[in-house]
Amino acid sequence: MICGQKEPCGSDLSSWPSQTWAGYCGTRARLKSSQLLAEILQGQPCKYAVNSSVSLLGLLKTGQAIGVLPDWIGDSEGLIRLSKAPLATNQSWLSFHERLRHHPRLSQIKDRIAGIYKKRYADGQILRLP
Structure with a gap:
């Protein structure tokens, strides 16, 4: 799931690499969501790097970036789903x-x-x- 407080032009998959993204750094960079984000960004770094899920959620709720979260978290926190289909299952x-x-x-x-x-x-x- 891709989440954001506001929906920029992020619903167009082809624009995803040029969007403002937030993702994990450090040891969390090995998570499946980080690997998925690296594929989306085609190896380029994201603009915001955080080291906790709480930080990622807080940043996404400000509307300054979009990122990858489990759909149940995004749905329960009022974030906007930018893809209808799940990007990954776990x-x-x-x-x-x-x-x-x-x-x-x-x-x-x-x-x-x-x-x-x-x-x-x-x-x-x-x-x-x-």
């Missing part, structure tokens, strides 16, 4: 130590993520695998 796991199972904050996060996926399953946005 499997995610949420794991934690047994001692933290009943920690209130972790339970809130776990419940929020589970709620997002349950809603997407109910809406038919995600296909269940056997």
Whole structure:
């Protein structure tokens, strides 16, 4: 998913390499989203480099750049999807130590993520695998 607060001419795929992009730097540059962005930018660096997802989301919400985020984050944060089809798919796991199972904050996060996926399953946005 490509997200931005405003929709520049980013809905035209051929214009993507010339858009203002934000992406990860450092060790996060090895993430699948960073590899996808490198393909889009044809090896050129993005204008803004961040080292955390919170920073990337904050920058995208200002409307100063577009970037790659999971669609469920962009949708829940009110960002604009610039491509209808997913650019990549991934499997995610949420794991934690047994001692933290009943920690209130972790339970809130776990419940929020589970709620997002349950809603997407109910809406038919995600296909269940056997």
